[in-house]
Amino acid sequence: MIPELGHFALALATAIAAAQGVLLLWGASVRDRRMMAAAPAFALSQLLAAGFSFAALVWSHVVSDFSVLDVAQNSSSLTPLLYRITGTWGDHNGSILLWCLMLSGCGGAVALFGRELPAALRARVLGVLGLVSAGFLLFTLAASNPFLRLWPPPGQGQDVNPLLQDPGLAIHPPMLYAGYVGFSVAFAFAVAALIEGRVDAAWGRWVRPWTLGAWCLLTGGIALGSWWSYYELGWGGYWFWDPVENASLLPWLTGTALLHCAIVVEKREALKTWAVLLAIATFSLSLCGTFLVRSGLLDSVHSFAADPTQGIFILVLLALTVGGSLLLFALRAPALAPSGLFAPLSREGALVLNNILLCSIATVVFLGTLYPPFADLLAGQKISVGPPFFERTVLPLAVPLLAAMAVGPVLSWKRAELAPALLRLWWGALLAAIGGGAVALGWKLVPGLGIALALWIIAGAFAEIVDRIRLFRRPLGESLARLAGLRRSVFGTAIAHAGLGVTIAGISGMALAAHTLVFLRPGQSAHLAGYDWKYVSIAGATGANFTARVSTLVVSRNGHQVVVMHPGKRSFPISQMTTSEVAIWTNGFLDLYAVLGNERDGGAVFRLNYHPLAPEIWLGALVMALGGGLSLSDRRLRVGAPARRAAAAPAPVRAG
Amino acid sequence: MNRRTLLLAPLGVVVAGAAGVAVLLERDYVPSALPSMLIGKRPPRFRLPAQPPGPAFSSADLAAPPRPMLVNFFASWCIPCVQEAAMLRHLRQGGMKIWGIAYKDKPADAAAFLAENGNPYARLDSDLAGTVAINWGVYGVPETYLIDRSGIVRWRWAGALTREVVASRLNPLLRRYA
Incomplete structure (x- = not known):
């Protein structure tokens, strides 16, 4: 019933x-x-x-x-x-x-x-x-x-599916979906604006909180998904450039662009057409992310098998939604003329650069993801596009974006000069040079550059606040008073930017990861990255719907015991699958990661990984989402705040 | 380019993309399917030693099976094969005839693997050198071939047979060639 x-x-x-x-x-x-x-x-x-x-x-x-x-x-x-x-x-x-x-x-x-x-x-x-x-x-x-x-x-x-029997994945899809679907509001605002034929500062201000909310959820959803694949799939990787992952990254990239573009719409009433297009594109990519991937069109470890009638239905639905809104865009957008002007070198200019680079990255990822099916369609070739393509194409676009990201917030609105702005960041540059240099000298060049970039971004994120409160230029008391007076959205921006820096640090650190595949008998040890991993024993266990093998590894460093780890395997008789239960120990700055492989001849195969800075990848994403949330709690941004009414309706003219 | 034409461009891109996707759906495009040269042909001729517990088979034995059957390449050193073992047992219980070829695997290791994970195979060969696998065009283990009643290869799956693969790919083919 x-x-x-x-x-x-x-x-x-x-x-x-x-x-x-x-x-x-x-x-x-x-x-x-x-x-x-x-x-x-x-x-x-x-x-x-x-x-x-x-x-x-x-x-x-x-x-x-x-x-x-x-x-x-x-x-x-x-x-x-x-x-x-x-x-x-x-x-x-x-x-x-x-x-x-x-x-x-x-x-x-x-x-x-x-x-x-x-x-x-x-x-x-x-x-x-x-x-x-x-x-x-x-x-x-x-x-x-x-x-x-x-x-x-x-x-x-x-x-x-046993892979899905995991607390991380229990909340990952709802969060990711909330992020995807959240962009529908920005999309609806864009289409409504096209119908009305009007985009103004108020529109920019209304769209921002909705976009920001969706962005926070999507950031969290992507991070959770990446974390899940890190600890559940047992490969030790955190991002595979899998089509499902790319599908979630695309709306994140364009959504981030929209978030920044809406600021320019609000401040200068410029980039209106672009903002509307971004809002449509972001939701369209979210739709494609959900449905094209689910139709199994793109090769992926995640996809569900769907029947062809569903595929055609979805395609028609997508064509109507995306095509319809873009048709409206083609008809009505010419009426949206920009009214505000700004110099190329200004905060607005920096936001435009941000948009160009983010959208370039999105384009490259989009092409890489869709190339295999279209190569098959047009040329009859079977091609797969893998991580090397994405790494080589995304990196050259991401580096200038990240480098410029620190400078943007210290530029002034409308017209700015680069030299004074860069001077305000001297301490950030120094920090980056020292940190990056140390890593580069100690280990490798590329991770060193990554760390330098991460420190530069984190410093740049707080430079605007340091500048605004006149830290060390005025008495400390006055600075603190200014700090208390700053709007929450300023802190939100700084925290979100710093969060990206933290993620970049984590990604750079993972470039220094080490791993080994060993066969051990009980009592034997392996050595990796200065740690001794001793295999002690293995035992059977049972759960509600699975049976398990759980091993015991004692990890020590210089003779001192660090941790006892229990990598294991579970087999699920009903669904006839086996999952590996990865053991991860973290101290917040590095992960020790152990996977149990096959047992034979009285011993077992283990994969042991050492992942410096790995936790920072997800910590950074969490910080980004929290920064966004803090910004969202700013009264000025909140929908319905009275300050907005004046901007919304033409202000009544009072005599006198 | 004038502004109006430029603003039409996104629509154009989407229309072209949607048309492409429609054609792909129509063609039943499977991205993970690697084209096999054997589809529609007989398997290459071979004669291999038995893999214990055997008995051995040769290409002649595949000429006209009474019902569609599977030939599965596996190895004790391959982790997906362990995951696949349960599915093969399940198919075997359902009455499916499965013959196995141990790929680049010492007979003793493969026998231990079968003892541990169960033996779903009615007949077993050992391809220690891996040369027969090359003739079949094996891409990696596990790999499974469907052979119909006239001895023609109808389908190849590279990778483990999962519940989804069996439900959405193998079962429809079994119905068609039954």
Whole structure:
């Protein structure tokens, strides 16, 4: 019964979304006040229906209702509760429903937090969101219904893919999806602006918090995914340039560009066309990231097998959403003329450079990802594009971006001079030279340059604050008072920039990683990176839905015991898979990483890795997301803050 | 280029891309599928020694199997083969005929591997030198070939047979050639 209710709620959500799309867009165009005022009611009831539908699916998984096909294929009664819940989005159908729920959630958020928006704009934004929602809900209903029944129900389900039975991956897809889907709001704002034929400073200010929120979630989602592949897949790598990873990186790159571009729109009313295009592109890439990858078009370790009808349906849906918005863009964008001017060398100019470089990186990644299928299509060639391509093409674009990133925030608005700005950064340059030099002399040149760049970025991130509070140029008390008076968004920017620096440091450190593959018998030791790894014993263990082998390694350095590690393996009888349970020890600045391989002849094969600065890769991403969150909490940026109203509507002219 | 044309460019790119993707979907494009020269042909001629517990088979034995069957290249030193073992056992229990060729593996090691992970193979060869595998065009182990009732190779899968591969690729072919 519950699955049928869920199915019905799904159909209801589809109908509400369609009505929301049509009525609100029509209502806004004929200026019907009542219809426009109904916008929040539509969005919230759609959210309610979609939420109920999703809850019904979660419920079916929790109670292991194997008469539901999806549950039978992705759950078993032995699966622990947490993974029964997360198994809801472990397969194609469930994850698409989650995606739709997130989209309804975005509409609901705009309805709740967008009270200060002009009624017509709000109706249009929610109308666009409603149309997109309707399309994807219809897809769920027609081509990937998660509520299909199975008769007779099997006694036992097929279990969740063991690789997905992991707490990191339990929250990774919802977070990533929230990031992807969050860009739908920026997209809806862009399309609404095109319909209205107007983009102004207020538009830039409204778009920013939504973009920033989505960006924070996407940053967190990508980092979690990368962390998961680091500790779960057991290869010791953190980024594989896998198409699924690239698909999440692309909207992140263009979303980052949009975030910076919206500042210029707000400050100078320039780059309007570009901002609108970026908003459309970012959401389009998010859509492609979710659906093209899921259709199995790009080779990937992650992809689900989908049937061709789903593929065609999705393609038509994508073509309508992306093509429709770009058609509107081609028709209406010529009317959006820039009004503000700025010199090439200025904060705005730096933001333009940021956009050019970010979008170049996005283009290169996009081409590399899509080249293999298109080479097959046009030339009939089987080609694979791997990490060497991406490393060689992304690096030359990323280095100038990162180098310029420290300088941008210390440039003044409108017109700036480079020399004084660089002088303000002398201490950052010194820090970078010392740190990078030390690494380069001690080990290798490239990691040294990476570390130098990381220190330069971190220094540059705080240079604006140092400059603003006149640190060491005025008495300390005055500096502190100025510090207290700074807006949160200034700190947010600095922290987010510094976070990227921390990630770069981690990536550079990983270039110094060492690993070895050894065969050890109990009592024997291996040596790696100054550590002695002694294999002590191995034992069997059992879990709810798996049996395991757990080994014991004692790691010591100069005779002092550092840690006891337990790398193991789990085999899942129901799904007939084996996963490796990597043992990782970290002190915050380096990881010791051990993987258990095959056992034979009374011994076992181990892969031992030494990863300097590895934790910084994800720590940096977390710092970035937190910086974004801090900025988001700034009153000035928050949607609905009273300060915005003056900018929103033309200010009433007062006599006198 | 004038501004209007420039603003049309993104749409043009997307339309071209969508058309391309549509054609790819139509063609049932599988990116991970490596083209095999053997598809639609008989396997190359070979005669190999038995891999214990055997018994051995030669290309002549593959000429006309009563039902479609699999030939699987494996090795004790290959980690995906361990992961695949459970799936092969499962297929064997379902009545699938699977013959194995141990690739570049000492017979004693391969026998120990089979003792530990179970032996799904009805017949077994040892290709210690790896020359027969070269003639088959083996890309790496594990690798599996589907041979139909007339002895023609219909499908090759490089990599472990997972539940998804069996469900979405192997089973439809088995139905077609049954």
